[in-house]
Amino acid sequence: MSGWFEALLRGVLTVLGASALLTLVRLIIGPTLPDRVVALDLIALQMVGGIAVYAMLTHEPGLLNVALVLAIISSLGTIAIARYLFQGGKGEP
Amino acid sequence: MSALLWNLVLALLWGAVQDDMSLGTLAIGFVLGLVLLAFISPQPGPSPYARKWLDILKLLGLFVREVITTNWRLALEIATPGIKSRPAIYAFETEARTELEVTLLLLIINFTPGSLGLEISEDGKVLYIHNMFTTTREAFIRNMRENVERPLLRVLR
Amino acid sequence: MNSVVLRAVARTMTPVLLQLSLVLLVRGHNAPGGGFVGGLMTSAALILYLIAYGTGTVRRLVRVSPLKLMAMGLVVTLGTAALPLVTGQPFLRSAWTELALPWGGHLALGTPMLFDVGVYLVVVGATLGFILALAEGEGSEGGRKEDL
Amino acid sequence: METGLILAVGMLYAAAIYCMLRRSTVRLSLGLVLLGSATNLALFTTNKVTRSGPPLLPKDGMLAGPVADPVPQAFILTAIVINFGMLALLLVLVHLAERTVGSDEMKHLNTEVPPPSVPHE
Amino acid sequence: MREVITAVFLGVGALAMLLAGLGMVRLPDLFLRLQATAKAATLGVGGLLCAAAVNTGSLGGVAHALLTVLFLFAITPVATLLIARAAFHAGVPLWKKTGENDLAEKYRAEARPPSADSLIDGQ
């Protein structure tokens, strides 16, 4: 792996980290729960991206599998939260 | 659909006879098969199968254009101080009828930067779309109709 | 009528997810995955179905009650584990056989894989049991329809 | 990373214990989730092989470099699943308790009354 | 060559992700932020995964990347619908400069479910 490429990968990882921290700010300040859910969803996606980048950095394509599962599962979590937490068990969505 | 299957079989055949099942080989086989199938047609002009592919390509083209422009605007919006956009939520009466059509339409709308489906009426005929960079209601609906809904339905029907 | 979209997505995605979970189960011995993750993924896929279609549909889809599924899984793991006792081998001793594939190469098959299948069944049964119990509890209390 | 992670683990433990001390069944269950995470990470930091590749052997031949210690991983895997089962059970109890007394506060559930001071010899 | 293509994808992805993060902080209301995540994040993750797919070049890598993108593509709108609906029910306010709102008309007729009050979560 060329040096610039590795540096780029690390740079991208750092950018993702910064972005995730920014997103966490939204999760912290809210102000409403849906805001937080959106932020959480985004953080999960940032991690999916991070895993993809890390897979390149470490030459472990197997990690893409983790990224896939994370993407699927976290979306599922978001849906479930939206469906169950917000509806309060009442009403038709 | 059977044409697509044929296409896939051709691609596999291509790979198998070369004893090389790698992704690149299969892709080449698929494109070759597509070209073959596009010309094997009883009617003149491109075969219905080829036309479908053309429609898809057109949809993709429109889509990519939309993605690039609105993402750029979005990026500018976020990266520059102040928020200049004036968002709005519009009801959009769709011509899509089946469940699949509505779903795909919504997916496409959502993937189009700047617009976001927020709700579907109970009868499934009206989509409520949040739009970031609107000028007027008419312009928005026209854009939706012509650049998103029609190309999609053309592919699907 | 958002459920239109939800259902369409669930209907197309659930088989994909189920397939994926089986992949995770089968290749777990050589790559990340295995019975646990496979089982959890299967449950996740069924949860997507549940969100879209309600608990009744999921129960119909699974056919066996989660409890029985779990017990079956336990019996499979215990059975695999206890199999060596018959021949006087130590408990949980694994046995392997190489299966020659018709298109060349070979496939190693072993009791640990069966053991993993048992684990998979238990995990599916258990997690599905959690979710169904809680989701049904919710349904019955609010007095709302099971399906969305 | 290792040192930082260990400090974070300590903080996770502190947070978990603090949550468990909050007199609310709901907080309690949140605390237990944190406790699980903290413990898993603590197990992970035990052996000093970090930033290595996963313990996956290549299809042909031996490993190129060092790999992470698989033993704590196997332990954590077990611990995660056990913790999940326990948590599900706990959540149901929390829910039933809330249903019974209409509150998530532990004190409303309390029936351990102080003993009666009956004068017996 | 492969590294250059990867780098382009990486750049697009990282930029989109950064924008999404910034957007989360900067955009004034929930629906705008939803826009930011739904697009930028999908684009961002897509970019990064494509980079990975190009970089590995293996069938498995590509399949994983594509499957992930496809799934996100399919599922994110569903989540958006559910969240948006919940937000409306909860009375999450729109940005004051939002123009026309056809949905408000629709919801005015419906009663707000009482349980939704708990969603407003002033910290």
Place this chain on the structure above:
Amino acid sequence: MKNLLILPVLIPLAAAALSLLLPARAGLRRALALGATAALTGVAAGLLSTVWHQGVQVLRVGGWEAPVGITLAADLLSAMMVLLSGTMSFLCVVYSAGSLEARQEAGAHYPLVLVMLAGVCGSFLTADLFNLFVWFELMLVASFVLLALEAERERLEACLKYMTLSLLGSALFLIALALLYAVGGSLNLADLAQRLPGTRQPPLATAAAMLLLAVFGLKAAAFPFSFWLPAAYHTPPVAVTALFSAMLTKVGVYALYRTFPLLFAGDLGLTQPVILAMAVLSMGAGVTGAVVQYDVRRLLAFEIISQVGYLLVGLGLSTRAALAAAIAYWVHYVCAKSALFFVTGAVERVTGTHQLEKMGGLSRTHPLLGLLFLVPALSLAGIPPFSGFFAKMALLRAALRAESWGVAAAGAAVGLLTLYILMKVWREVFWKTPPQEARGSPGSLAVLGPCVVLALVMVGLGLGAQPLFVLSDAAAGQLLDRDTYIHAVLGGGP
């Protein structure tokens, strides 16, 4: 037949899985449970005899040698504990059959009991610390469910408290394991025992020992870790409580006995006094707490804490005589406590209450119950000629000979208070004029049978105390003989 070692785990677990697969009928589940516990008892007896004649028995699970694989090992103490658990669970199943409603019997009571039993036996037999953790959790989860089963308010409360502290304990357990793994590079008991003495960081091992002390103390309900017990023990049916008292806390004590002489024998100075302090505090706190209890089951629950204190004395002194005495005490105590729970259960069936104030006069109306109460009560209080006397005396003797005057004095004083408390129960339940008429019947043979059997056991272990002491002494000898255990677990191939 080394596979004998896995049967105590396998039999109940398989029976539990089977009873869940088969239709939910009371008779079927009862029969399965009876069969499984009886079979387990038989296996345990066989195991004990094998260990007695051939020394420590080892099963390398999966054929993997230690420390790569998990090794099960049975020395005399393990085998005795398995036998005791098997017998007690059999009696509890019989008692359940007599005291539970058909609805409960057809439910998950028996499968859960069996699962718990599997966890308990696994804990007794494993020679691997992480495996011990797993069996602990199995036992715990089954006990949580058994405790909460009918979801009444008290049971929910009890279970929540028990669960909170237990799960906290599980987390601490894992931290201790993490430290031990870092220091010793393995969690196999024998392997660790061999490596810990030469470690570069002994205080870290001591830290792990302290954590384990807390964890096992929590399971054992030794004093400052005992809060969950009085909160939990008075709520479930007697059959369950008796089982808990016979097994749950004992597994904690066993874990201490298994690990401390083996791993931390050289560590010294620090753990021993802590254990002794815990022992004395438990003895005192438990019995003092019981003084003001007027709920008979809660009273007995407090009693458990003080009895656990006695068991810890053996470990705290760690002389052969003390260990032997404690092990003998252990056997006696499990029988006596279960018998007391059984009898109070029968009393509750008669009087319809477990409040002492509301009972009375049973010595005139139910003299047999009186006798069945007296034997375990007097035995527990260390009154001759029952089993408890010899056990307590042996413990005091060992304490005196170790020149632990305070412990001996505490042991004697707590014995006196125990007598006071149990005779208080006697006075209230059997002598006092009943404030309300008791109409219930104590129940069938299935209820009284286990009480009678245990009473006979206590008389038998008193009049024929010698074999028990020979066995306990040999078990204590094995506990102190670290090398034999280490060699048995590590030595040789499969």
Place this chain on the structure above:
Amino acid sequence: MALLAILLTGFVVAPLAPLLVRVSRRGASVSLGLVPLGLTVWLASLVPQALSGTPPSFHLPWVPGLEVALTLRADGLSLLMALLITGMGTLVVLYAGAYLQEDPRLGSFLGWLLCFMASMLGLVLADNALLLFICWELTTVSSFFLIGHDSHQEEARQAAMRALVVTALGGQALLLGLLLMGWVAGTLTLSELPTAGPALREGPLALAIVLLVLAGAFTKSAQVPFHFWLPSAMAAPTPASAYLHAATMVKAGVYLLARLSPVLGGTPVWQGALVSVGLVTMVGGALLAFAHTDLKQILAYATVSVLGTLVLLLGLGTPGAAQALVVFLTAHALYKGALFLVAGAVDHAVGTRELPLLGGLRKAMPFTAAAAGLAALSMAGLPPLWGFIGKELVYGAAGHAPGGWGLALGAAAGFTLLVGSALRVGLLPFFGPRSERGQKAHEGSPALWGPPLVLALGAVGLGLVPGWIQPLLEGAASAIAGPGDKPLELALWHGLTPALGLSAVSLALGITAYTQRERLRRALVSLRLERWGPSRLYTLGLAGLRRCADVLTEQFQSGSLHRYTFLTVAVTAGLLALPLLFRMGVPEGLKRTLHLHEAAVLALLVLATALAVRTRSVLTAIMALSVVGLTESFVYVLLGAPDLALTQVVVQTLTVILFALVFSRFPVKPTGGRSRLQDAALSLAAGGLISWALLHASALPPQTRLADAYTSRSEPEAHGRNVVNTIIVDFRALDTLGETAVLATASLGVYLLFRPSRRRKPA
């Protein structure tokens, strides 16, 4: 063998008593009385051999490891006691049959009585200290049931508890003492102990041994300040009082001291304690007897006084004192037994035992009156009764002791008061005008007046013809203090000795005390001794115990889970701090490299955790937890654990879904913030300690042995390239087996707790 049979007979017959009573109420006591009678005869036949120098003995190992053995030995002392026990036993059983004829629980009473007798026999025949102790405890237990026989009366229940607590307290002390003795002496065989006497008397543990043994003996023999249980034990039915509290059980302590005199006696501590406590008890008991008007109370205090005398004699330790002891002991057993039985007969006939309500019964109950008169005269120490001989010997022994005549004068004071009591008990109910309550009184069945009369006549007979019992008494006395320098002289007339003078004076003063009894009583009552007495102390002690238990329960078992958790964590942290803070320095060789993205990940972890803790909204906390979980799995990715990352991410999401399902159903109020600071401090301390430990752990050199083994063996032996997976499904598959069972059980639990029938339960 004979001894074993004698010992076991009672235990075997006792459980049969209830059955026999069921067969025939009247015949039961007669046929049961044959048992002690037969034993008496049997024991009597052993006397020659016992006195021959090789007393009959028996040995059978019981629990060799603990030095418990069925070792029996019947020397003079043992036989004398055994004969008293069985002889009195015969009469008491007969008497009880009549006395409790109407009692539905006669059977159990007789059973416990026989059990008691057998225990007492064992106590005196045992030659193994622990066997003695076993019987000792058995007498405690059986007396508990005898005292509490009338269990419907609160008084009886309390009295039984008192006696039990006090004597069991002594029992515990005695056990410790005996165990120490056995350790120091190397044997627990009583007949071998004297050879170890010097070691026991002079070793470092001597004081402890003596004090512990004395505690046992003093409680059992009702010495001040433990005497208070005895008067309250009068709640027992009279036959039990006569047997236990006059003739036998209370003598057990005296017997023990006598038995151990050759071993422990002679030291200043021993002598000082025995003499002083004995003297105080003797005078105090006799004085207190005057404060009461209930026949049994008077007798009880008089008994306390006599027990004091016996202890005093043991304290003197001379052969003469020992001779006086055995004589006085038998005398007391005879007259006190008789008087108790008389009191019972009077009570039975009149329905009260209160002296003011009694009088003039001598015509209605002539035999009883005769028995009472004779016994009272023996008690008062008048010739020609046995009591007189005993008293003379006591004076003589006291006079010859080092303490000299001071002691004798003290004894005389005690005897003076006893004379008064004897006259009150023996005369007042039978002379003077017939009381109102006693109008219809008449003599009961022969079983009620026969036994006291036999005992009283025994006192006369022994006084007149003392010779035939002399060898036995001498044998007994020599077992205590060795053979005397002069033989025991059992005669009514020794000439004009100082002792005779003392007797005359004390008799005269005693009669005066009798005439002034009312004044004396009022004076004693006005002192209100019970306010300061040990009885009060006992009550206060129990109240204190309860208070202590209350406080302890409030503090530790308050029901507050918060407190439970807090204490558990605090104690654990304290334990952990011991090695970590005091034995370890700062860890060395930590890795400090931290990439930017790793820093971001850690920041995410910490900030999300902080949010989870800080937020008041539970739903927000759940979101924050999700971030924590996601970050955790990302850490796994970074550190080479994809399997963990996968599992964690799925489990984490399922957890959130579970939370969503559960918490969607009830609004969660923000929780109050009591004791935040305290909790935060503890949490931080605990977290810090754990970090500290982990830092040290991570500074250790890596352990690669197992990891290497697994990675190198995974593929060839377990046929898998995912090492983690081969571990969990093959190398350590047993863990996985257990773990699946855990998961399944948890799920079963969720199902059970949440099934529909349960769900609809109203709140």
